[in-house]
Amino acid sequence: MTETDFIPSAYPTIVLEGTVEWKSPSNIALVKYWGKKENQIPANPSISFTLDACATTTAVTYKKLKEKGANFSFDLSFEGKPKEDFKPKIEIFLARIEKYLPFLKSYHFNIDTSNSFPHSSGIASSASGMSALALCFMSLEKELNPEISANYFKNKASFLARLGSGSACRSIEGPLVQWGKHKNTNGSTDLFGIKYPHKVHPVFNNYQDTILLVDKGQKQVSSTVGHNLMHNHPYAAQRFAQAHTNLDDLQTVFEEGDLKKFIEIVESEALTLHAMMMTSMPYFILMKPNTLEIINKIWEFRTITKSNICFTLDAGANVHVLYPESEKEQAFQFIKDQLIAYCENEQYLCDRIGLGAKQLYN
Numbered sequence: 001m002t003e004t005d006f007i008p009s010a011y012p013t014i015v016l017e018g019t020v021e022w023k024s025p026s027n028i029a030l031v032k033y034w035g036k037k038e039n040q041i042p043a044n045p046s047i048s049f050t051l052d053a054c055a056t057t058t059a060v061t062y063k064k065l066k067e068k069g070a071n072f073s074f075d076l077s078f079e080g081k082p083k084e085d086f087k088p089k090i091e092i093f094l095a096r097i098e099k100y101l102p103f104l105k106s107y108h109f110n111i112d113t114s115n116s117f118p119h120s121s122g123i124a125s126s127a128s129g130m131s132a133l134a135l136c137f138m139s140l141e142k143e144l145n146p147e148i149s150a151n152y153f154k155n156k157a158s159f160l161a162r163l164g165s166g167s168a169c170r171s172i173e174g175p176l177v178q179w180g181k182h183k184n185t186n187g188s189t190d191l192f193g194i195k196y197p198h199k200v201h202p203v204f205n206n207y208q209d210t211i212l213l214v215d216k217g218q219k220q221v222s223s224t225v226g227h228n229l230m231h232n233h234p235y236a237a238q239r240f241a242q243a244h245t246n247l248d249d250l251q252t253v254f255e256e257g258d259l260k261k262f263i264e265i266v267e268s269e270a271l272t273l274h275a276m277m278m279t280s281m282p283y284f285i286l287m288k289p290n291t292l293e294i295i296n297k298i299w300e301f302r303t304i305t306k307s308n309i310c311f312t313l314d315a316g317a318n319v320h321v322l323y324p325e326s327e328k329e330q331a332f333q334f335i336k337d338q339l340i341a342y343c344e345n346e347q348y349l350c351d352r353i354g355l356g357a358k359q360l361y362n
């Protein structure tokens with residue numbers, strides 16, 4: 001499959017107006033995407049748990065223009081209020097995907113979006129937001145060409161979401177999605193995320209993710225800037241090779257349900273991600289003192305109780321605490337007793353593995 005497969009030929013149907021709505025979740029990477037090439041092609045393959053509760057709901061109302069415009073025509077509201085400062089990001093996204101959705105300048109769009117998680121919680125909304133929007137546009141494409149197959153629909157939705165934000169391509173499906181060419185993962189591609197195709201042990205069913213909101217402020221360095229710092233990074237080649245090895249090892253872990261090895265890979269990936277930030281030029285640190293306090297508490301608790309609780313991090317100070325459903329009670333008690341004190345205003349979000357995006361309205 002190549003990207004030209006996503007350039008449609010003339011549409012058989014005329015569609016004047018309508019509304020579509022999708023709810024798309026966030027995801028948390030186990031093997032991290034950090035570093036990219038031209039056109040949002042990842043420097044290494046990654047894999048993530050799709051989340052369930054943390055999601056963006058986006059409704060797009062479209063109306064055909066009398067004639068195709070020179071520019072994109074859209075209004076944007078966030079949680080019911082016009083949101084001008086989100087518009088440039090959407091404008092860039094539309095420009096990147098227009099080649100694959102040639103109808104975009106033929107309609108006026110009202111895009112209305114909201115998040116299930118609190119605004120400015122430090123939780124990245126680009127994965128859920130871009131995937132929800134990509135799905136809405138795919139629903140319109142499906143109206144224009146009802147022959148589109150379910151497979152083409154989800155692959156192209158993921159492909160388009162990737163052009164908005166790389167990690168967004170892993171939010172269309174669940175519970176485990178892999179993105180990026182990896183020689184031992186059947187069907188894996190740099191173009192879009194695929195549902196993890198190999199065996200997964202039931203211990204990973206309903207895995208829990210409690211997100212500790214350590215710092216809700218704006219990040220000092222955006223992911224996009226961070227990715228770019230992997231160009232000419234002194235450890236880039238080793239890091240990219242390590243991601244491939246970790247995916248190989250995870251295959252056995254998923255098959256056998258080896259939680260000890262799972263923890264080793266997932267925590268190492270999180271710390272490697274942050275080590276890449278600390279060793280780039282310019283260097284930067286996104287963890288906060290409380291991030292480290294939490295990590296140390298988790299290690300201490302694991303040593304004492306032999307529990308399988310572990311952590312991962314995204315590009316920020318917040319901590320995702322992962323644990324199997326069978327340990328939920330004990331883990332949650334520990335989180336409440338010992339970890340919440342390190343969160344900003346004691347805030348945290350309870351989430352779990354989810355199955356992907358859902359269409360709410362068509």
Ligand code: DP6
Pocket residue numbers: 028029031032033034040046124126164165166167168223224227273314315
């Ligand atoms: C650390 O997908 O936010 O969360 O493609 O520039 O939008 P852009 O980056 P983004 O990067 C996510 C980085 C990460 C790791 C991951 O999710 O794999």
